[in-house]
Amino acid sequence: MTQEELLEQIYKKDGKAFTALYDMYSKSLYGVIYNLLKDKEESEDVLQDVFVKIWKNIDSYNDGKGRFFTWILNIARNASIDRLRSKSHNNSLKNLSADNFVHILDHNTSVTNKIDAIGIKEFINKLKPKCIRLIDLLFFKGYTQQEASDELEIPLGTVKTQNRNCIGELRTILNE
Amino acid sequence: METQEYIASGTLEFYVYGLLSEQENIEVHEMAQKHQSVRDEILSIEKAVINLSYSVSPHLSAENYEKIRQRLILKHGTESGLVQLEPKRGIAPYLGWAAAIILMLGMGIQYYKYNEVTKAVEAVSIQKNKFEQLLASVEKQNTESKNALAVVRDNATSVVQLAGQEVAPQAYAKVYVNKNTKETYVDLAGLPEPPEGKVYQIWALKLDPLTPTSIGVIADKNANYGILKVESNEAAQAYGITLEPTGGSKSPTLDQLYTLGKV
Numbered sequence: 001m002t003q004e005e006l007l008e009q010i011y012k013k014d015g016k017a018f019t020a021l022y023d024m025y026s027k028s029l030y031g032v033i034y035n036l037l038k039d040k041e042e043s044e045d046v047l048q049d050v051f052v053k054i055w056k057n058i059d060s061y062n063d064g065k066g067r068f069f070t071w072i073l074n075i076a077r078n079a080s081i082d083r084l085r086s087k088s089h090n091n092s093l094k095n096l097s098a099d100n101f102v103h104i105l106d107h108n109t110s111v112t113n114k115i116d117a118i119g120i121k122e123f124i125n126k127l128k129p130k131c132i133r134l135i136d137l138l139f140f141k142g143y144t145q146q147e148a149s150d151e152l153e154i155p156l157g158t159v160k161t162q163n164r165n166c167i168g169e170l171r172t173i174l175n176e
Numbered sequence: 177m178e179t180q181e182y183i184a185s186g187t188l189e190f191y192v193y194g195l196l197s198e199q200e201n202i203e204v205h206e207m208a209q210k211h212q213s214v215r216d217e218i219l220s221i222e223k224a225v226i227n228l229s230y231s232v233s234p235h236l237s238a239e240n241y242e243k244i245r246q247r248l249i250l251k252h253g254t255e256s257g258l259v260q261l262e263p264k265r266g267i268a269p270y271l272g273w274a275a276a277i278i279l280m281l282g283m284g285i286q287y288y289k290y291n292e293v294t295k296a297v298e299a300v301s302i303q304k305n306k307f308e309q310l311l312a313s314v315e316k317q318n319t320e321s322k323n324a325l326a327v328v329r330d331n332a333t334s335v336v337q338l339a340g341q342e343v344a345p346q347a348y349a350k351v352y353v354n355k356n357t358k359e360t361y362v363d364l365a366g367l368p369e370p371p372e373g374k375v376y377q378i379w380a381l382k383l384d385p386l387t388p389t390s391i392g393v394i395a396d397k398n399a400n401y402g403i404l405k406v407e408s409n410e411a412a413q414a415y416g417i418t419l420e421p422t423g424g425s426k427s428p429t430l431d432q433l434y435t436l437g438k439v
Contacts, residue, residue, distance in 0.1 A: 031228075
């Protein structure tokens with residue numbers, strides 16, 4: 001199902017719309033939230049908040065604001081960051097950068113998913129380490145261009161294009 | 177060419193990441209509406225990052241969906257006029273019910289079988305008791321018969337013939353007395369069945385003067401083939417048998433004297 005088909009279901013108040021929404025995006029959002037919180041239970045809790053928030057505010061979304069996925073991605077990232085702050089972890093965004101999404105696979109793979117995880121790890125490890133860092137900061141953690149430039153010590157003007165090249169690599173790997 | 181440069185700038189990735197300003201978002205949106213290639217590019221970038229975040233996600237428990245659903249129904253469902261939320265129908269809840277039903281059936285069958293077996297065991301146990309009692313009584317009877325036979329057969333045993341009297345001229349009985357063991361038996365086979373509420377009582381008699389001594393009240397004249405042990409009475413000069421009320425009498429009812437015989 002595409003974003004457009006999903007939104008059509010939601011606007012038509014189709015009874016299956018919420019289930020479809022959950023099926024399409026829950027795991028991706030959970031991946032993003034977990035990458036920030038590094039705690040499964042807390043991440044599930046935040047994911048619940050996020051879906052409740054999405055559903056409550058769904059009428060306020062329109063495609064002029066961006067992609068639907070982008071809209072819910074922002075909700076998920078913000079909810080996770082709020083949770084980190086509210087827990088007075090003193091976790092500034094900068095401190096989050098020490099770890100990235102590859103570590104999820106290193107430390108938190110349930111036994112049943114092991115083979116899968118190895119496969120995923122292989123494909124992610126085809127990405128250059130610099131790309132892993134860039135995608136992690138920009139996509140998963142929502143860093144601004146300036147923050148990413150500072151963190152990775154790369155010229156501000158090259159952040160976008162370097163990131164584009166990295167996404168290009170990811171797309172190539174996914175299409176292999 | 178304009179769109180190719182636009183795509184190459186990396187702005188569309190930032191668009192998908194949600195990192196652009198409101199103004200920049202509107203620009204991208206307009207570009208996308210104008211150019212199919214921009215739309216395709218956005219979709220392709222989005223697909224890549226959705227796949228990436230999906231694949232690094234840890235296992236997400238199945239209850240999570242149900243928890244969200246409950247929260248939406250409880251807190252927001254009724255007022256906000258949101259679309260109806262359907263419970264997610266996986267196979268798991270059905271499996272649970274199926275397992276529960278199979279378990280119940282299994283338990284039912286087990287309970288039924290257990291009951292049947294218990295009943296069978298009880299029946300067998302009752303039968304066993306009956307047989308044991310029967311065996312015990314047969315053994316007892318056998319011992320009594322053997323003892324009686326030993327006395328009757330013994331060379332040291334003398335026989336006293338008791339002849340029928342006025343009340344029952346056809347009746348007869350015998351008394352066996354073993355002079356070594358002093359054991360005394362009566363053989364009542366020749367007496368008629370006593371009427372209801374009456375029993376035979378055996379008397380040892382001294383003749384001069386006539387002194388009767390009860391040596392036994394026979395509750396069941398047919399027990400042990402009618403050969404029954406009674407008390408020995410060495411002084412007896414004669415034996416008599418009278419019909420008495422159940423339980424016997426202190427002295428013989430002489431008009432009910434059935435048999436009598438001298439030693």
